[in-house]
Amino acid sequence: MQIKGEYHIPALLKETIDLLEVRPGKRFIDATLGGGGHSKEILLRGGELLSIDRDPEAVKNMEDFLKACPSPAKGGGKFRPPRLVQANFSDIDKVAQENGFTEVDGILFDLGVSSHQLETPARGFSFNLEGPLDMRMDPNLSVTAKDLVNGLNEGELAELFSKLGEEKFSKRYSRAIVKARQVKPIETCNELAEIILRNSPPKGKFDRTHPATRVFQALRIAVNDELNAAKEAFPKALGLLKKGGRLAVLSFHSLEDGIVKRFFLENEQKGIIKVITEKPVTPTPEEVKQNPRARSAKLRVAEKIINS
Ligand SMILES: C[S@@+](CC[C@H](N)C(=O)[O-])C[C@H]1O[C@@H](n2cnc3c(N)ncnc32)[C@H](O)[C@@H]1O
The missing domain is CATH 1.10.150.170 (Putative methyltransferase TM0872, insert domain)
Structure with a gap:
């Protein structure tokens, strides 16, 4: 169940992070920070991270979390602090450039709204x-x-x-x-x-x-303007991935999922990516019981197979 006061419960957390193949030293962009559930897991698994959200409250929430983390001197420092940027992910190319996050190993889009936005x-x-x-x-x-x-x-x-x-x-x-x-x-x-x-x-x-x-x-x-933002951002994200880098997209309704599906298909046909998830990954009944908002989640992941 949703815990009262929790900013957002991430959907398909383990599945997403596993498919992004997060390992120490690899570099990632989380284009939809939200409550930071996916971002924190990337950090805990040793990834270097740039996180983006167009909502200043999401960025502030993560800043507060980082401030409350113990410093390395006090036994903390389990991860390198991420770069945080308030921006529309349709500008992902510009934000990545400004923050030295071009040539990355993985990019995540967890589309839609957070529970915090819905419940405020x-x-x-x-x-x-x-x-x-x-x-x-x-x-x-x-x-x-x-x-x-x-x-x-x-x-x-x-x-x-x-x-x-x-x-x-x-x-x-x-x-x-x-x-x-x-x-x-x-x-x-x-x-x-x-x-x-x-x-x-x-x-x-x-x-x-x-x-x-x-x-x-x-x-x-x-x-x-959610659908256009996604349509603009996906090709830019592909341009930022290294060969072997992965693009993971979580969508929550058929209009979003249709855009992801078409984008993956077109780029697979061009020989730019290989789709890893033949069928979209969906939550288990246990996850839906714990987090009913995850019920419509669909995760699609593709790997870039060429140098750009
Ligand atoms: C489903 S939530 C992400 C939840 C996050 N993965 C987590 O674990 O807490 C979606 C977030 O994406 C942000 N968002 C949606 N569209 C965006 C866009 N075009 N640019 C940047 N952020 C966007 C929303 O403000 C929201 O905070």
Whole structure:
């Protein structure tokens, strides 16, 4: 179970780190630091590390962890401190260059949001928490979920929910949103979730997810331009890998996984990589029991087989 107060429980931790073949002295980039679960495991296994996150809270959390670690003089120093950078991983080439992390042995992308982001009401990611409709991973982004919900027209909202949420009832929900906002702007996560709930068709017997799940997913992906960031970052990451270096990507929904799958296939056909995971690695029932958020995780790993 999720431990209250824990920043994030990493999904497929052992599987990911094993497949990245972390060994002392090898160099890695964790493009999605989050709560640092994967980063810390890389460090504990002796890897040298550059960790990136676009959310300043993730970087601060890791800085605080490192400050609390005992210094070598006090018997600590089990690992070399990582380099930490707040940035969008779509700039991974620039960040790697600036930090001397070109020619690396492995790069990890653990896509999506952290539990900390989801569970902090003020960040506005969650349909069951009362918070402003925000959803920005990087608080410096200029457009929030509230701007989209109140600013897009009915057709644009329907297209967004359908494309980025794969929502079957996109038209029904966009109509309901436009009607509701004629009375007053939709300001909070709960307000939006209520509108969707009131307008959702009766629940199917096997439908256990909240009807607003897909609408919230679509808004989050749009606010953070998540799919384009991944599409931009993967070729750059490949360029940073040594021959024999590995790229590991954890995805949590079919849109992300589709991008990873296509990217791997195209580059395998070009003879640049060899896909290591013939089928994606998924969590065991025990892991899902301990960490229900890991249930949709899919891990794909590829090895670069040429010098770039
Ligand atoms: C699933 S969490 C990572 C969890 C992490 N592996 C751990 O063990 O705690 C995803 C993290 O990636 C970050 N992120 C998502 N998209 C990003 C992007 N385009 N650039 C940089 N960071 C991003 C999010 O802010 C979030 O902290």
